[in-house]
Amino acid sequence: MNIAKAIQVTFSNAAIVSSITSTIFIILLGFYLRKRNIFTEKYGKLLSKIVLTVALPALAFNSFMQPINGETFSQGMNVLIWGIAIYIILILVTPISYAKYPKDKRDVLAILTTFGSTTFFGIPIVGAVFGTKGIMYSSIFNIGYRIFLYSYAYIKMSGLKMKASNIKKMFVNPVVIATFLGLIMWLVQNYMPQVAVRQAVNGVINPGAPIIKVAFYRIDQTAIWLYKPLQYLANLASPLAWLSIGATLGSTSFKKAAENKTSWYYSFNKVVLVPLLNLVILVILNVTNILPISYVALGTIIIMMATPTAAVASSYAISFDREAVLSSNASFVSTILAVVAMPFWIAFLGVLSQSGLFH
Template structure:
């Protein structure tokens, strides 16, 4: 259980709440677009592979269909469809500009606003659950967890470094050319702390929930400290002009 939980916690980070705002601040709209595309595949794997590992369900036809028919996965693909084909969908004029009728951020703000509020509740609710678990132990005990420290080091420093090496090899061999902003997006998204959904899985399925809460706490602190370091390293890489 511990191995499976640490595996999932290492793969998935808090990309939406933690990663995208940093990318938006440093790399602007282009970075946000790359981060959003990154999140499509991320969400599919989080709600399929992540769910399988944490719940312990068997991979059979019934369960695979159930996972890919998950409302969040369906909504992710629906959102991508609307984004790609928005100019081909029926248009509605709003304030002198035309938008696809499914662009509810422009055409049905009364619906979009409450949905935005609901979306923002996900992470705080997961933090409440994490805090409830941490309330069972002292802060000193949480910070003395060896497994949590090792995890935080690997998650925030090791995983992004591995991605830099892998993407460099793919770039110089021309197998997968990538721009600097693309590289920076991947590194920052992978350097984020524990994903709240992954932590919620651990608590829901009672798999190392206390260790997961420790990991979430320490990796968040670790990520806050190390994120400026990663941005500096990325600027050094940019100055070397290795990536386009």
């Protein structure tokens, strides 16, 4: 299939187009509501807190409520391996792109480039484009992200040794708990006591559905009364996250942030070059069969890496007075650029799906 045909197929796909428009329209709505003062300054933080403590944990946990087979297990493990390897690569590579800056500024920009808003910005978009399988892969991918964010990034930004309180943050976190709990349950489900149930699809059981055997804790099949409330909470993640992003953008002066050329240079590295680096390496690893990866896993990783500054990394910069103003400006500009660039990445991934390189 030629490029023109692939592009036509991509933009005639209602799921892809609606994912792009949903993201943009709801972010713009949040921006408008903030500019009109319908949302006050505190709304963005309040919405993000709801997303991080309620909606995303439910989303992460429910994403593992699906059967395991050889392919999904293999893909999940490959995503986990790459999720650790890519942060080691970025930690080594990103300082090179800021070699002209003083050491302190170079270190901060390298950290901000390495760690994006994969949880808050990335996962809702992954869910909209790739569904539950994409969310599951994104949750697995984030394991490496959180290991390095709460260890290496903290040590580098603070200049101190790792504190016990920060190790606690790494694990005592609703999203992390839901991810590890869901991952363990997904991995061992075939070894747990099985029950026979009539198969449910999206929480609905049809009278003529086949009888299947699943682990007793597969609540999507055995306890729909519990699965559905979690699904309702999970469904809040995307719209609330996008409203919060829009409200946050509406609270900041774009003119002041845009005056800093370093913020634009950083944002281009973060939103364009980092996902492009992932794409090139993963294509090579897939073609050479060193690390075979599916299209859904690839698309999930690229979207996760095309995200703006991580809130935690930005908080480190502010808390430890490490280029706090630059960090805030970079966070704002990279969010704007990510909103603009994400539709292009999603469209490009759609074209790539027609290439035959990935299954």
